[in-house]
Amino acid sequence: METKQQRALISGIKRDPELTEAFAMPTLAWPTIAILLISFAGFGLSTYAYLMGLLSPLITVPLSSFFVFWSFTPLHEAVHRNLSTINWLNDAIGTFSAQLFIPGFTTALYRYLHVTHHARAGQDNDPDLKFTHKNLLYCWANGAFLDLRWSWFYFTEWSERPKGERVRFMVSLTLYSAMLVVAFTSAYAVEFVLAFLLPMLFGRVITVHLFATIQHRQGHEQRVDPIGATSVQDVHSKWWHHLFMLGQSQHLIHHLYPGVPWYKYDPIWRAVKAKTTPEMLRPSGYFVRNLNH
Numbered sequence: 001m002e003t004k005q006q007r008a009l010i011s012g013i014k015r016d017p018e019l020t021e022a023f024a025m026p027t028l029a030w031p032t033i034a035i036l037l038i039s040f041a042g043f044g045l046s047t048y049a050y051l052m053g054l055l056s057p058l059i060t061v062p063l064s065s066f067f068v069f070w071s072f073t074p075l076h077e078a079v080h081r082n083l084s085t086i087n088w089l090n091d092a093i094g095t096f097s098a099q100l101f102i103p104g105f106t107t108a109l110y111r112y113l114h115v116t117h118h119a120r121a122g123q124d125n126d127p128d129l130k131f132t133h134k135n136l137l138y139c140w141a142n143g144a145f146l147d148l149r150w151s152w153f154y155f156t157e158w159s160e161r162p163k164g165e166r167v168r169f170m171v172s173l174t175l176y177s178a179m180l181v182v183a184f185t186s187a188y189a190v191e192f193v194l195a196f197l198l199p200m201l202f203g204r205v206i207t208v209h210l211f212a213t214i215q216h217r218q219g220h221e222q223r224v225d226p227i228g229a230t231s232v233q234d235v236h237s238k239w240w241h242h243l244f245m246l247g248q249s250q251h252l253i254h255h256l257y258p259g260v261p262w263y264k265y266d267p268i269w270r271a272v273k274a275k276t277t278p279e280m281l282r283p284s285g286y287f288v289r290n291l292n293h
Helices: 003-014 017-023 030-051 057-079 087-098 107-120 136-144 146-156 163-185 189-213 239-244 248-256 262-275
Strands: none
Touching: 003 017, 003 262, 017 262, 030 057, 030 087, 030 189, 030 262, 057 087, 057 107, 057 189, 087 107, 107 146, 107 163, 136 146, 136 189, 146 163, 163 189, 189 248, 239 248, 248 262
16 A cells, blocks of 8 residues: 555544544543553562562562563653643653663653654664664664663764753763762662663663564665554454553554554554555564564
């Protein structure tokens, strides 16, 4: 299907009166707030149990990594203003959520990076391009150190960014760097690495893998092929896939309709599936990627 026809189909689904509720934005997205609270409570309890000698690092690190992964969703939703219709509250919650993922980061800074990804998905100047390489280890390494990857990208666009934003970026980078220096030079460096740093790095790897690596391919541009440029894993809408990935097994819906909260993807996905042919969709596994489709 040609690009123009795809865009017409996408617009038609959004106008479907039966999907009015799915496209409606609540004053406060309570399911996302619940994910935020679970993420921070879970991370806190896991850390406390390790520090008290109740949990081995072999359990704490993967457990806390999962909560770091889940904590990304409130930030991601805030970037698209899907957390609240009250802008300052939306951004404040998103910034708070970011602190497990990239300490010192803000909703506003990530908004520029992520909205740019949406505009350039699949292109050579996509800020998330390094996460979609054919080599999984390369993707994961870039994911673990995505703070360096995104900082490098930001510096390549430095001259085009507003002065105020550049100042905020440098403040954020300075705070983050200072935290690392203080932590590594303290008497609790080992505890910091096991309870915070490793979960943060592994949580990023999980996030990048599920949000980018299995979703996008270099050379598949969203501006050319809006429906085929993003993969789908949840072809049969298994509810537990949807819950574990917080909707990203239907990541295609997010790229078609970024203003829809993650927990409202399912009815829209069913509408898209009903109006497209199997050839238009690009299914992918959770670990084994379809690199040839």
